Amino acid sequence: MAIYTTFFLCKPEELAVGFPAWRLPLPEQVRRQVKNPFTGIVSTIATREPEWPCQADEVFPKYQVVAISGSFEDYLENRLPPFVRGKRHWAAKGVTDVELSSLAQAVGVEPDFECPLYAPPSFGATLREIPAEMLSQLARLDERDLAFVAEKCLTASEARILQRVVELAREVTDGQRMYLLIEA
Secondary structure, rough: OOEEEEEEOOOOOHHHOOOOEEOOOOOOOEEEEEOOOOOOOOOEEEEOOOOOOOOOOHHOOOOOOOOOOOOOOHHHHHOHHHHHHHHOOOEEOOHHHHHHHHHHHOOOOOOEEOOOOEEOHHHHHHEEEHHHHHHHHHHHOOOOHHHHHHHHHOOHHHHHHHHHHHHOOOOOOOOOEEEEEEEO
């Protein structure tokens, strides 16, 4: 299963228009029991995810095998939602919360990524907001700092991600935030 990831810039108030089927987080955390679909183990979690109608055919995302013709970059671009494609963005494959946490720690920021909207479970997607402190730290990295962070703190793939995310962070304009769309 592939994980597709796209960093993009937009103003927070634009998100609801760009992701119309998604819902805002609950105002406060609630405790829910969830069953791991692979192990069957039930655990209690604290979450701000809203309730979704439970329909058997919508519980899990639908996956399919895709044959790619042309360049992989074109494939990544063409699969993006029009809203994201219309924003300053960088589409990639395989960036998850794990890599994002490494990047945050490498620039001295606590890896605390809020979920500004929740997708219906059948979408198999997550949206994370890059903390403002991390965004400003990334935008300030000069070439020497960038090389130091990449060499001392990150794997080769994380260093490549860092370079592209720093380039995007430097393009932020007033009121914009950076988001990471993760799709399975």
